[in-house]
Amino acid sequence: MLHIKFPVISRTKALEDKIDIFHDMLIEAAITFRHSIKIFLNNDHSEYKKINKKIKNIENQADQLRRDIENDLYSQNLLPNLQADILQLIESLDKINNQIDDVIYKFYIEQPYIPTKFHFKLIELCDQVANCVENMAIASRAFFKNHNTVRDYSYKVYILEQESDQTYNDIKKAIFNSDMELANKLQLDLLTTEVADIADIAEDCADEILIFTLKRDI
């Protein structure tokens, strides 16, 4: 069989693959984050250290991919009318990775004291946040592959973000109603806020992606 390689097609395929891997990494970061809180609460320090290392690797690789994608888009002049939108989206998604890395690192360094009564709610919050990020990654992948489903996944992101907000408020109230030291209360509140912020960033990405999808329509 005759195989003819068109440089434009192979370049486009290479960029598509990079964008795909970037989304894979975001999903991997979300799954890792979901596991991380359970490991932390189990006081499995050596395993948590590995998680911290793993998320750093994911974050570094995602950063490199983001730069490659940006470089390919500009140097090959692909999608010229959507370049700015795509760059904004990729950078916003990368902020999710950065925030996940930040939160996991803070738990690793600060080793906050978390009473057992907060464990269930904290796991629930992390679960909602991870789901939110996963759905955002799927929505973004759909934007590149099949934009008909972008709205469905974005809507899921909104719902999960609202749920995570509710859980965050419950935790916040419980923290300040507890008999912990004020310093502990403030530390835990700050860390919980940073966890909830991950879903907020995902929500901002969903807002952006819905506008970009409208712009994609002819």
Next chain:
Amino acid sequence: MFSYLFILSSGLFLGWSLGANDGANIFGTAVGTKMLKFRTAAFIASIFVIIGAVTGGSYAAKTLNELGNVNAPTGAFMVCLAAALAVYWMTKSKISVSTSQAIIGAIIGWNIYSNKQTNIELLSKIIGTWIFCPVLAGLLAVTLYFLLRFIIKHGHFSLLQQDFYTRIGLILTGAFGAYALGANNIANIMGVFVSSNPLQPLSFTANLKLNPEQILFLLGGISIAIGIITYSEHTIQTVGRNIFLMSPLAAWVVVIAQSLVLFLFSSNALSDFMEKHNLLSIPPVPVSSSQAVIGAVIGIGLLKGGHGINWGLIGKIFIGWIITPLIAALLCFTSLFFLENVFNLIVYN
């Protein structure tokens, strides 16, 4: 030969300005949205506009000659110059202008001056095309818009695949548009010189021969190509902003609709087919690519609810359609009088 080139100069100038303005209609979106480099676009447009002019230009030119058989070279020079001046003046006044309407006005001016009968039936058909052309472009644009939306919705193309196909589409449509522009609009700039053409047939090889009319159209095609290469980039940057408000795909629909309309109005076969089947007769007549673009944009605008349409501007465009041929006719009539009575030149036989 050189004196004849001087006679042709008004037509060549008109060809240059046509290339500078209408070249932007064909590739403006592709270049403006950076989907194509200007050099690539200009190269493709130049080649295909010349091919269109040489191979498909004779039918529309024949229609113009039926309207007014300008049989003296000086008369033909003046008809073209009057049309060019009318176009220049209207463009200066920022009124949308059609070279096709200007040349028809100038021919009628020559007819009146030389006491030749104007074929009223043909004239009314031509005037009919001025209304029919944008309406047809609008209908085609709406149909194509629906078709493209359906394909995109059900085709499951990735964003990068869509980008790739859009580029291919813009190149193919641009080439087709350039061909159609050459085939249809060459009559505007060279049609009036056909009757008084003194050129001899030219043979390149046994199979590649050009008749005198085709040599004339080749020269005209080259002048349009020079207009595209030298000035259309400037036009794209200065007047292309209205088009850029649309997405590249919507603008692509506009270019296809415009190219199809120009092609339909250049095709003798289609005209014969329509007449044979007692359908609406479309004479092969030069039409304005800008008016086709306007029709297509309005069509899509109406489809989207008509909110963004500037009706004041459209009113201005309609006024331009009436004023352009009148000014060209008046200019031609007055200038012929001066050429004949002041310079003692023969302007008709």
